[in-house]
Amino acid sequence: MASQLITVHEKDNVAVTPRDFKQGETLTRPQGPALVALTDIPCGHKVALTDLAAQAPIVKYGEIIGRAKQAIRRGEWVHTHNLMSVENL
């Protein structure tokens, strides 16, 4: 069963889950330190790799895919509830 987080680009501050994770589970990475899931995170979704302040850019593919609506902690699920889509970046 796949269990390691997937990071697409070295600049990314979010990684993607290869399966459903439950709160409290340890998320390991091929490179970089492991982290603990602070929330349930569904398969194929994103988890914050670092603490992010409100308004901080959220980076995947090495590019800004949106901004944090509120402070997001390392290990938290990142999706539309806490990510603002930004037009005309």
Next chain:
Amino acid sequence: METFQGFERPDGSAGIRNYVAVIPSVACANGVVAAIARAVPQVVPLYHGHGCGRAVENDMHIRTLANLGRNPNVAAALVVGLGCEMIKAEGLAARIAQSGKPAAHFEIQQAGGTRRAAARGIEIVTGLMADAARLARRPLPLERICLGLECGGSDAFSGLTANPGVGRVSDWLVDRGGRVILTEDTEMIGTSHILRRRACNPEVAGRIGAMVAEAEKLTHDLLGPLAAYVIAPGNMDGGMSSIQEKSLGCIVKSGTRPITQVVDYGQVPDAKGVVLMDGPGYDTESLTGLAAAGCQAILFTTGRGNPIGYPIVPVIKVASTSRLYRQMEDDMDVDAGVVLDGTPLDELGRTITQLLTRVLDGEHTKAEVNRQEGIVCLYTLHPSF
């Protein structure tokens, strides 16, 4: 200099296959083309549904059909016309012959009907086949390769496994002086600023901006509220949180190198490097655009499992998950799902690159083995008359 084993054409282009193509100038000629292909099964018939009854698309369809004949994988072509159609066999053959390769033509009405036309076609292609068979592979520089990029039937993992894996191959080929073509405008919506930043000069940046803006406008104008299904932040349940995230997962196929040119549908680029082609997201029409633009091979990523190939261009299928790979192993060439088990993307990139180099040298893709040639689907914008 890195090389592959290819067929050199008179215009200096390099084929990785050595086909004799039989091209109907109009859909009404498909039956005669089929009769020729039944008698000489080694020819490649390029069946399509157009060639007449259209006005606005005429130039685009002439360019596309002629450029299919000029594709480097085609050694020689026969164009079969009817006689009263808008897109004439003679004109298409003349455009193909400009590349220096043999291009014959005739019209069914002039030949005296189906049977006599088929007999004439069989005689012509038999001669073309004999000439093509005398051509041999020899080492040619990789810089002559033009690679098409396509994604069809994507899933939540396409943008994580298969597409970034293909992006590694794009960088690899561009670094060797080759060309990759990224198309499917609808998949670029939301990432115009990112693509523009990669443009080699302001003019190219301007064309990228105009092309993506037009794609977005067309989607809204024609689909209204349904546009959300095309351009919305993908499948939210699948984990896409913004339109940028969704489109980035698609454009990552083009790698990271500068964008050097934007071309129209089915137009042959002159710049090397990363080229964008203005074209639809619909796979079959997109493949035609890439083949007409001169791509000798196409990397096609899929999450749901699309088996289609293309008549004159080997198509390599990259499955986004191991589950899909196992489920449709007869159709899938590469399992990109290994990334989900911890295989680095660079390693997946090397695996796809190694397969691509074998395909350039002649190894058949699964789509070729399965004879997934299908028909030529041409992009259209307006109703026929």
